[in-house]
Amino acid sequence: GENVEQHPSTLSVQEGDSAVIKCTYSDSASNYFPWYKQELGKRPQLIIDIRSNVGEKKDQRIAVTLNKTAKHFSLHITETQPEDSAVYFCAPATNTGFQKLVFGTGTRLLVSP
Amino acid sequence: SAVISQKPSRDICQRGTSLTIQCQVDSQVTMMFWYRQQPGQSLTLIATANQGSEATYESGFVIDKFPISRPNLTFSTLTVSNMSPEDSSIYLCSAQTPPSDTIYFGEGSWLTVV
Helix, strand or coil, X not given: CCCEEEECCEEEEECCCCEEEEEEECCCCCCEEEEEXXXXXXXXXXXXXXXXXXXXXXXXXXXXXXXXXXXXXXXXXXXXXXXXXXXXXXXXXCECCCECCCCCCCEEEEEEC | CCCEEEECCEEEECCCCCEEXXXXXXXXXXXXXXXXXXXXXXXXXXXXXXXXXXXXXCCCCCCCCCCEEEEECCEEEEXXXXXXXXXXXXXXXXXXXXXXXXXXXXXXXXXXXX
16 A cells, blocks of 8 residues: 655744655556645544646745655745644555545644744 | 535544444435545545445445445535544545535544544
8 A cells, every 4th residue: 555754753943934845656547646744632634635647836925845756755844933843744645436544653843823 | 506514623532442433415416425634635526425335435434444334415424433533634525416426525523632
């Protein structure tokens, strides 16, 4: 089955800095690459996703880059704000009619004012 | 986007009992899923809930312990049977929504078994 790892497991930055979280997966058939944000006690929320035919996608301060050859994709957050503090999960999937997400180990991001 | 409602949101259960969690989506979805999340941990897929047929379980999860129903395109239930303290966890329902196939999550059901 799919093996998904995230690095780092925790990340502390100052407000305004950039943050990068890397996700490594094992299944070369994966073709859908989302990132979820989960605040304490809340549901996971999709913040950005990318499909295998695209190398990069950006949405305001958030971007995702994909390297299918090396089987990893990364979340980039620029100009971090305290409200970005949360746990971030990558969840690559193979779309075979439906998408079965396999969640990574999670990265706890702390943005200090 | 889809709005996914779960109930109960939280419950304390006696060991040996069973509890059914309900999941309602406000629009028709292509597929529904059930996940488990231990506090402070990642999410683990329990099963895929197929409409009108038996759920598809992941390795380590069995129908006798986690029976699932999905009688229509917008509703599913997960039962946690014969609970033990090891079943204390957050159980999350999710749904894949057309046409983007984006997957949304319910707010979760936090079960504590005593």
